[in-house]
Amino acid sequence: MASEDILVFLAVDKEFTSMDAIIKSLADFFQLKASKDPTDRFNVVFFLDQGPVFLEDFTFQYQLLVDKLNENKDKVAKPNLEGGLFIALTFILDIYKLVSGKYFRILVIRDASMPPITKDFLVNGLLDKVSQMPVFLDFIDVGVYQDDDEQKILNMINTSRGGELMYVTTFQELEDALKRQAEKKEIEVGLWDKGPNFDMEYEHKRFFEDLASDLQPVEQVTGDMKCTVCFQSTSPVCGTDALxxxxxxxxxxxxxxxxxWAEQSNIGIGHVFRCPICFYLIDLPEFLVQDILNGKEESYEGFESFLEEIDQDALLMERDKKRELDLVQKELDF
Ligand SMILES: [Zn+2]
Ligand SMILES: [Zn+2]
Ligand SMILES: [Zn+2]
Incomplete structure (x- = not known):
């Protein structure tokens, strides 16, 4: 079952819903989920007067999130549902550039104080862009009885890889709903599991090409600088000295x-793949990859690669321990 990065969006008003009860339920949820899979990571989006805030990266240390929520619980401001979802999706896209193989989940906890949804087209536009990625969307509505927005929410869920809309009226029911949300997501239909070189629609392909960063030329090659794949100064594949x-x-x-490496590890587009050392999303010129794979470049077969598979989870945990994450704030234009 895939490792998950889960982002909880608190779309609740502190005048309306007890922050203490919500934070306690969330703390239990994080703990339960982490006990099921210690490679899952967490984050929270909530609103302050200045706009939406969230931790700058997903973290394994969910207690940090609970602390941040407790520090800010008296300052939590009325959220903007569409704005928060937009921020959540943009954040996930940034993280997608950095990590491989994760399922991303947005869990919205919404109370009845929310104004009617009007800008769902903005959210759906982004959801459609990420529709080739494993992004799931779930809603837990707390005490919302009469909901004119139900259809809009179901549409958003359907534009994602899936999820559900749950209704709860008590905090006990919220705890139960969160227990269910602590279970892993599975993709029933989808291209994701088909591995490299699956057939992707042109517009989605363009989106990922734009998302990936180009490799940079090394301007000054120092004496001991070697290619990390072949460990030589001159490439046995194409004879170049340039790095x-x-x-x-x-x-x-x-x-x-x-x-x-691109051939084995691309994301479904032959020339878009992840750095073998840090998992950053990168791309090579499409023609270069095609020429080499089509055998126009010689001596591609049979060269020795010095690359080793790196354990991404271990790398992420190591990095997470060494840093102090803080809340970041985003401006919303709408
Ligand atoms: Zn590019
Ligand atoms: Zn090389
Ligand atoms: Zn890298």
Whole structure:
């Protein structure tokens, strides 16, 4: 079952719903979910007067989120549902560039104080863009009896990889609903499990190409700088001496040496794949990948690669321990 990054969006008004009860339920939820899979990570979006805030990255340390919520519970302001969802999806896109193989989940806890939904088209537009990614959307409505927005919410859920709309009226029911939400998501239909080179629609393909970062040329190659794939100065694949580097971790490669890696690990578009060292989403020119795979470039077969598979979860946990995450705030234009 895939490791999950889950973002809880608190669409509740403190004048309307007890923040203490919500925070307690969430703390139990995080604890339960982490006990089922310690590789799952967490985040929370909520609103202050200045706008939406969330932790700058997903974290394994859910207690940090509980602390941040407790620190801010008296300052929580009335949220904007569409705005919060927009922020949540934009954040997930940023994280998607950094991590591989995760399922992303947005869990909205909404109370009856929310104004009617009017800008769902903005949310659906983004949901459609990420529809080739495993993004799930669930809603728990707390004490919402008469809901004119039900159809709009169901449409949003259907535009995502799936999810459900649950209704609860008591905090005991909220706890029960969260217990159910602590279960893993499975994708029933979808391209995601088909692995590299599945057939993707043109517009979605363009979206991922734009999302991926280009490798950067290494301007000054120092004496001991070697390609991380072949460990030589001259590529056995295409004979180049030029090195490119991952924009995130600066690891050097020959671009043509990376093609074999791209072939095994692309995200469904042959030239869009992840850095073998830090998992950042990168791309190579499409023609380069095609030429090498079509055998126009010689001696592609049979060169030795020095790449080793890296355990992403271990890497993420190591990184998470070393840093102090803080809340970040986003401006909303609507
Ligand atoms: Zn590009
Ligand atoms: Zn090389
Ligand atoms: Zn990298």
């Amino acid at each position: 490119v580097q991952c924009p995130a971790c600066k690891t050097p490669f020959h671009d043509c040496c990376l093609v074999s």
